[in-house]
Amino acid sequence: MRRAVVLFTCDLRVHDQPALAAAIAEREQVIPAFVLDERVLAGSAASPNRLSFLLDSLRDLDSSLRARGAGLVLAHGDVVEQTLRIALRFRAQAVYMSADTTPYARERRARLGRACASERIELVELPGPSICEPGALAPKGGGHYRVFTPYWRVWRDAPRPAAAATPRRIPTPHIAPMRAPALRSLARGRPSSGIAAGGETAGRERLQRWLSRSFEGYAERRDELPAQATSRLSPYLHFGCVSAGTMLARVESRAGGEELARQLCWRDFHRQVLADRPDLPRHDYRPRRSRWRRDPAALGAWRAGLTGYPIVDAGMRQLAAEGFMHNRARMIVASFLTKTLGIDWRHGAAHFAELLCDADVASNVGNWQWVAGTGNDTRPNRVLNPLRQARRFDPDGRYVRRYLPELAEIAGRGVHEPWRLPPRERRALRYPPPIAALASRR
Numbered sequence: 001m002r003r004a005v006v007l008f009t010c011d012l013r014v015h016d017q018p019a020l021a022a023a024i025a026e027r028e029q030v031i032p033a034f035v036l037d038e039r040v041l042a043g044s045a046a047s048p049n050r051l052s053f054l055l056d057s058l059r060d061l062d063s064s065l066r067a068r069g070a071g072l073v074l075a076h077g078d079v080v081e082q083t084l085r086i087a088l089r090f091r092a093q094a095v096y097m098s099a100d101t102t103p104y105a106r107e108r109r110a111r112l113g114r115a116c117a118s119e120r121i122e123l124v125e126l127p128g129p130s131i132c133e134p135g136a137l138a139p140k141g142g143g144h145y146r147v148f149t150p151y152w153r154v155w156r157d158a159p160r161p162a163a164a165a166t167p168r169r170i171p172t173p174h175i176a177p178m179r180a181p182a183l184r185s186l187a188r189g190r191p192s193s194g195i196a197a198g199g200e201t202a203g204r205e206r207l208q209r210w211l212s213r214s215f216e217g218y219a220e221r222r223d224e225l226p227a228q229a230t231s232r233l234s235p236y237l238h239f240g241c242v243s244a245g246t247m248l249a250r251v252e253s254r255a256g257g258e259e260l261a262r263q264l265c266w267r268d269f270h271r272q273v274l275a276d277r278p279d280l281p282r283h284d285y286r287p288r289r290s291r292w293r294r295d296p297a298a299l300g301a302w303r304a305g306l307t308g309y310p311i312v313d314a315g316m317r318q319l320a321a322e323g324f325m326h327n328r329a330r331m332i333v334a335s336f337l338t339k340t341l342g343i344d345w346r347h348g349a350a351h352f353a354e355l356l357c358d359a360d361v362a363s364n365v366g367n368w369q370w371v372a373g374t375g376n377d378t379r380p381n382r383v384l385n386p387l388r389q390a391r392r393f394d395p396d397g398r399y400v401r402r403y404l405p406e407l408a409e410i411a412g413r414g415v416h417e418p419w420r421l422p423p424r425e426r427r428a429l430r431y432p433p434p435i436a437a438l439a440s441r442r
């Protein structure tokens with residue numbers, strides 16, 4: 001009997017899942033498996049928001065696999081030891097998995113490769129989370145693309161991989177029902193009350209809803225803060241509940257599709273930078289000899305959404321409440337932390353990694369460095385003025401009122417400048433005065 005374990009990682013779906021499809025095509029029986037990796041859980045991945053999303057996704061994956069005659073073997077511990085244990089228990093001759101290029105994924109791949117080889121088990125890698133895998137598009141001298149626009153030009157014209165076949169039945173040995181651990185046994189605290197439900201089913205429904213209701217205005221409205229114009233699929237893409245290729249294929253031929261393709265290209269762009277510069281999470285991409293300020297009080301106010309700048313605080317409160325933040329708000333709060341307060345981007349990236357359901361090492365660090373002026377931005381000195389941003393992207397103040405209940409009574413755009421209210425009204429607000437002047441520190 002030729003059997004293979006399919007090791008799921010950041011590809012928690014049955015549609016367009018190349019590793020699953022290849023194992024079914026090439027082997028007689030398939031054992032789908034996932035390991036709650038103790039090393040990942042010890043880091044910021046133990047964030048309650050992401051763990052809650054992950055557990056939802058695993059339950060959903062198990063039920064999709066069961067509907068096809070299989071099920072998910074769930075283990076907990078060292079990913080290499082556990083994968084090998086499962087392969088030996090089921091007498092599998094191969095392990096199939098998606099390729100990945102983050103520093104951690106590469107180390108895992110190397111360890112797993114050695115462990116499999118020692119047991120004469122074949123390790124088979126299939127295409128991973130990118131539409132164009134890192135290295136597939138390289139500039140003439142090799143390495144990676146440092147600037148987005150040239151990358152976008154070649155990415156746009158690159159051939160698209162065909163979608164992997166969705167299995168109807170999965171031939172498998174008997175797999176006992178999955179017992180997911182309780183969230184509280186893994187997480188450091190409680191998840192935010194407003195996080196989205198994880199899983200492929202929820203992700204595909206969200207994609208469908210967005211395409212039929214909001215996609216039309218995406219290109220024009222994606223920067224509008226109060227509009228629900230963007231897909232909010234980033235956590236589903238991060239965990240692979242929906243493949244980026246599926247999303248692209250659904251929009252590419254429609255009006256406005258190019259703008260969405262551009263955003264998915266940003267995702268691949270940061271992944272290819274990280275693949276070539278694995279030190280990116282710790283070191284400046286372009287060292288600018290930045291002298292960051294140490295200011296724990298200002299950092300605390302920024303984290304708590306109490307800077308006195310409503311547009312910044314609304315973004316930070318959205319993050320705390322939903323484990324998500326609108327892209328424009330991410331840019332505003334990141335610019336405020338690094339350029340107005342002069343605080344090191346690493347503090348901001350760590351806070352995002354703790355709370356975002358979509359926190360992804362390449363996109364998080366790549367975007368933080370971009371905004372901080374140490375990354376791939378060709379205009380590293382640009383500073384986003386939060387007031388101008390607020391007037392432009394939240395002209396009536398609806399986004400601010402949604403997340404700052406203490407300012408909910410202030411009508412119209414006046415909500416962006418509560419310090420202009422008469423002193424008595426201002427004092428009644430229970431909202432702090434601005435913690436810093438807006439002039440750039442650079």
Ligand code: FAD
Nearest residue numbers: 230231232233234263266267327330358359360363364367
């Ligand atoms: P849509 O507008 O619907 O876009 C579709 C998809 O394109 C997104 O789901 C995402 O996968 C991708 N995408 C869009 N913009 C970007 C971008 N600038 N970089 C990379 N991919 C992009 N995105 C993450 O997925 N994880 C992160 O940890 C992350 N951290 C960020 C930190 C900062 C400081 C900034 C400025 C941006 C960060 N982003 C991150 C990018 C972006 O904000 C989110 O991808 C986006 O807000 C997700 O919302 P959406 O799914 O509605 O996006």
